Amino acid sequence: MIFLPSFLRCRGAFLLALIPFLTLSVRAQQTFSNFQAASVVVGQTDFTSQDTTASPSVTPGPSEVALGPAGQMAVSDQSVGRVLIWNTVPTTNGVPADLVIGKPDFVTTSSGVTSSLMSSCEGVVFTSDGKLIVCDYGNNRVLIWNTVPTSSGQAANVVIGQSDFVSNGAGVAADKMAGPRGVLVTPSGQLIVTDYNNNRVLIFNSIPTTSGASADLVIGQGTLGTATFGSGADQMFSPVGCALASDGKLLIADSSNNRVLIFNSVPTANDASADLVIGQTAFGSGGSGTTSSTFINPIGVALSPTGQLSVSDFGNNRVLIFNSVPTADGAAADVVLGQPDFVSNTAFNGGTTASSMQSAFPSAFTADGRLLVPGRDMSRVMIFGTPAVVPSVTTLAATAVVPTGGLLNSSVNPNGFSTDVHFDYSTDPGLAGATSTSTQNIGNGPSAVSVNAALTGLAPKTTYYFRVIATNVAGTTTGSILSFYTGVLGWDSGNGASASGGTLDASLIPTTGTQTFTDVNGQSFYVVVTTSNLNADGTASYFGDPGWWFEGGGPSSGYGSVTFQFFNSLNNQPYAVSGIDLRLLDAEVNERFRDFGYWDANNNFVSVGYGTGLLTFSNTPIYHATDNSYENNAAAEPGDQEGKWIELNLSNIAVTGFTLEAHRQTASAGSVIMGDIISPWAAWRTQYFGPAPFPASADDFADPDGDGVTNVLEYFYGTDPTVPDSPNPLQMTLVANRVTLTFPRNTAATDTTATVQGADAAGGPWTDLARSVNGAPFTALVAGVPVSESGSGAIVSVTVGDEFLITDPGHAMRYLRLQVVH
Numbered sequence: 001m002i003f004l005p006s007f008l009r010c011r012g013a014f015l016l017a018l019i020p021f022l023t024l025s026v027r028a029q030q031t032f033s034n035f036q037a038a039s040v041v042v043g044q045t046d047f048t049s050q051d052t053t054a055s056p057s058v059t060p061g062p063s064e065v066a067l068g069p070a071g072q073m074a075v076s077d078q079s080v081g082r083v084l085i086w087n088t089v090p091t092t093n094g095v096p097a098d099l100v101i102g103k104p105d106f107v108t109t110s111s112g113v114t115s116s117l118m119s120s121c122e123g124v125v126f127t128s129d130g131k132l133i134v135c136d137y138g139n140n141r142v143l144i145w146n147t148v149p150t151s152s153g154q155a156a157n158v159v160i161g162q163s164d165f166v167s168n169g170a171g172v173a174a175d176k177m178a179g180p181r182g183v184l185v186t187p188s189g190q191l192i193v194t195d196y197n198n199n200r201v202l203i204f205n206s207i208p209t210t211s212g213a214s215a216d217l218v219i220g221q222g223t224l225g226t227a228t229f230g231s232g233a234d235q236m237f238s239p240v241g242c243a244l245a246s247d248g249k250l251l252i253a254d255s256s257n258n259r260v261l262i263f264n265s266v267p268t269a270n271d272a273s274a275d276l277v278i279g280q281t282a283f284g285s286g287g288s289g290t291t292s293s294t295f296i297n298p299i300g301v302a303l304s305p306t307g308q309l310s311v312s313d314f315g316n317n318r319v320l321i322f323n324s325v326p327t328a329d330g331a332a333a334d335v336v337l338g339q340p341d342f343v344s345n346t347a348f349n350g351g352t353t354a355s356s357m358q359s360a361f362p363s364a365f366t367a368d369g370r371l372l373v374p375g376r377d378m379s380r381v382m383i384f385g386t387p388a389v390v391p392s393v394t395t396l397a398a399t400a401v402v403p404t405g406g407l408l409n410s411s412v413n414p415n416g417f418s419t420d421v422h423f424d425y426s427t428d429p430g431l432a433g434a435t436s437t438s439t440q441n442i443g444n445g446p447s448a449v450s451v452n453a454a455l456t457g458l459a460p461k462t463t464y465y466f467r468v469i470a471t472n473v474a475g476t477t478t479g480s481i482l483s484f485y486t487g488v489l490g491w492d493s494g495n496g497a498s499a500s501g502g503t504l505d506a507s508l509i510p511t512t513g514t515q516t517f518t519d520v521n522g523q524s525f526y527v528v529v530t531t532s533n534l535n536a537d538g539t540a541s542y543f544g545d546p547g548w549w550f551e552g553g554g555p556s557s558g559y560g561s562v563t564f565q566f567f568n569s570l571n572n573q574p575y576a577v578s579g580i581d582l583r584l585l586d587a588e589v590n591e592r593f594r595d596f597g598y599w600d601a602n603n604n605f606v607s608v609g610y611g612t613g614l615l616t617f618s619n620t621p622i623y624h625a626t627d628n629s630y631e632n633n634a635a636a637e638p639g640d641q642e643g644k645w646i647e648l649n650l651s652n653i654a655v656t657g658f659t660l661e662a663h664r665q666t667a668s669a670g671s672v673i674m675g676d677i678i679s680p681w682a683a684w685r686t687q688y689f690g691p692a693p694f695p696a697s698a699d700d701f702a703d704p705d706g707d708g709v710t711n712v713l714e715y716f717y718g719t720d721p722t723v724p725d726s727p728n729p730l731q732m733t734l735v736a737n738r739v740t741l742t743f744p745r746n747t748a749a750t751d752t753t754a755t756v757q758g759a760d761a762a763g764g765p766w767t768d769l770a771r772s773v774n775g776a777p778f779t780a781l782v783a784g785v786p787v788s789e790s791g792s793g794a795i796v797s798v799t800v801g802d803e804f805l806i807t808d809p810g811h812a813m814r815y816l817r818l819q820v821v822h
Helices: 680-689 711-717
Strands: 002-008 040-042 062-067 073-077 082-086 099-101 124-126 132-136 141-145 158-160 180-185 191-195 200-204 217-219 239-244 250-254 259-263 276-278 298-303 309-313 318-322 335-337 371-375 380-384 392-402 405-413 420-426 449-455 463-472 475-478 482-485 513-517 525-532 560-568 580-586 593-600 605-608 615-617 622-624 641-650 655-662 671-674 731-735 738-746 753-759 767-773 787-790 795-805 814-821
Touching (some): 073 124, 073 132, 124 180, 191 239, 250 298, 309 371, 392 475, 392 482, 405 420, 420 449, 680 711, 711 738, 711 814, 738 753, 767 795, 795 814
Parallel strands (some): 180 239
Antiparallel strands (some): 040 380, 062 371, 073 082, 082 099, 124 132, 141 158, 180 191, 250 259, 259 276, 298 309, 309 318, 371 380, 392 405, 405 449, 420 463, 463 475, 525 560, 560 655, 580 641, 580 671, 593 605, 593 655, 615 641, 731 738, 787 795
C-alpha cells in the first residue's frame, strides 16, 4: 500500500507529499475555561478543607511548584520553610509527599540557617541534569543540591547569596541577595534569580559550583550595587516569578508595578530594557486593576509546552491564561481561573471549592499541559486539566510483502496527546538488534489512525519480526510482535537450479501438502499451492524455469494433483491474474492428464473439457529435455523424455486459480508444466527495469529518478520512473470553491485500486470520496463529490473535488490525499 497525501489548508494552501504517512507536529495542550474546577488538590484531603498542620499530606503555605525531568513534583511550603517532593505528580486528592528537605522530617516547623534547614522558602526549580535549586527567601540565599534529594533532611551542596551555610544577612552586591523569590535555569545553563527586595534580577552565566559565587550581570538596575525601584522599561519594583519561553523570551512578574515584563531574549548586559509589557499599556505606569488586561500584584508566570502563558494574579485571587505569549503591550488574557469573570476578585469566590482561589502563587505546567497552582493562604495546590494517557497501539499484519520489502502496519490512538510512532524490526524473534524506522508524529487526536512504514532492502526467504512503538508525554506503549516471510526471489528454487534440470530443493514443496509463496516475480499477490500424491521422489517445484513443474503420480499411485490459487497480498482475497498459457508435457506417448479446471475472476470454478477450445493437443511426439533446455525436436539426448504436449491457454481469461491431475506410467517418465504469469504491474517493471529478479530500484517504494514519486505512483500515473517528473503529476487547486485534486491515470494499470480521501485533520479520520477499481474510471463514493475524467487512450486526466466547500464554517481546514494500492 502506498499513500500520497496531498493537502490544502483553507485560507492558505500548501502541498505536502510524504510516504507512507503524514508527519504533523502537534504538542500536548490542555483547554481551560473561566472558573474551571480543578481536578485534583494536593496539600489537603479535599477541596473544602484548609488544614494548616504540617504533615506529608498537608501544606500549610505552598508558594511555588516545580516539575522534575523524571516526573517529580516539588512544592515550596513557605509558611513552614520546607520543600516537599513527590516522585510523581499526584492524580488523586491528598496524596502524601515522598520526602522533605529544609526540615529533618514532615512535622518539624522551626526554621534555621544551615545546609539542611531553611526559612520561608519560595522559588524552586529542577535542572535537566538532575540538580535541585531553592530560593531560601527568609535566609536571603539560594541553595543548590547537586542531585535531586532522595532522603528527607538531605543537606544542600552549594549556597549563593551568602559565603557559607550559617550566614543569612541581606545585601546589595554581586554575591549578595535580599529576599530571593524566583529562580529558573535556561537551556544553555544560565541561572536566573529574582532578588525581590533589591528590585532586580541576577544572572549567573552558569550554575555556581562553589558557595558565595557572584552574579555576572543584573537587570532592573544599572549596576550590581544598587537597589532602586521604578516603572521604566529598565526598572523593577519587587520582582517575583520568572519564566523562559521556548523561543527564548524571558518573562518577569514585576509585582509592585502590577505588570509582567517581556524581554525578547535573555539580556547579555546590565540594565537591559524590556521589549514588551502586559498589565500596563506602556512602560512608566504601575497602576493596578481587575480586568482581562490588568493585575494586582502579579507574582508568577509560567509557560505550557504549547506556549500558553499563565500569570498568578495574587491580589486578584486568580490566575490569568493567555493562549500565547503576547506580542503587544497591554494584551488581554483569554481565560480566568479562580473567578467567574475578569472583573471579580473575591477570595474564595463562592466558597472554598475546586473553582475558587485565594492569593494565587507562582504556578507551573506539567509536560502534558496540566496547570498546578499553589496558594499560601489557601494551604493547597490545585491541579487543573486531565493527565495524559499513553497511546493505545495495535500491531497489524504486514502487507505488500515482496522478497526484498514490505509495508508494516499498525493502528495507534494518541489519546489526545502528541504522539511519536516508529516500528522496530529484526530477524530475531525477540527483536534483538532491531532496526527502527523513522519516527512519525501523528498529532494529538482522540481516535486511532493508521500508521505504516515501508521497508526495502530486506533479505529474500527470511522471516522478519516487527512491532509498533508509540510515545507521548504519558509514556511509551509497545505493540505485540508479529512476523512476515519475504518469500523467494523470482522464479527459482532458491538455490539457482532450474526445474528442467531436475536438481531441485525438495524441501520447498511437499509431495503432498500445502505451501504458500509470498511473491511471484515480485508481484503483490501470493500463491497457495496444494499438492497430492505427487511422485515419491519429491522432485517438485513451482519456481523454476520455465514456470511450474511437477511430476505426477507414479505407476502404482494413480493420479497426482496440483492446484494453484492466487490471493491479494493486501487483503487476502482472491486475486485475478491473466496471461496464463500452460504447456503441459506428458512424458508418455499417450496423454495422461485429466480434470483441468480454473477459478474465474469471480472465484467460480469452471471445468475445462476437451471440447472447450482451451485445450490444444500435439499430434507428434516431442522431447522434454533435462539438460536445461525447455523442449526441442532435435535428436534425443541422454535423459530426455519423449512425449506429447497439451496446451491449456488461459491467457485471455482472468483467473484466481487453476487445477489439474497427471499420471505417469513408468518410473522414468515424468510430467511437466511450463507456463508464465505476468501482471500489468510486472510487465511495467520489466519494461523499465528488465526481467525478474528485479533490482532494488524497482521496489514499490523506490524512487529511482528522485522526483518524490515512487514506482507504484509512477505506474498508476503512467509516467517514466527513470525520468524526473516536473511538476508533480498530482496537482491541487480550488475549483468552484472546492479543494480539487487533478492527476493522470494509466488505463493499463488494471491491477490497481485508487481512492481519493478527505479529512478535517491531518491525522484523520479519512472519508473515501471517489475510487477507481482495477483500472476503471473514478466514481464518486459520497453524494455531491464532483468527479470527471478527460482524454482517451493510454493516459486520462482525473479531477476529483472535495465534498465540502471552503466556505463551510464546519470544515474550515480540509486535507485531501490520493491512496493507490496494487
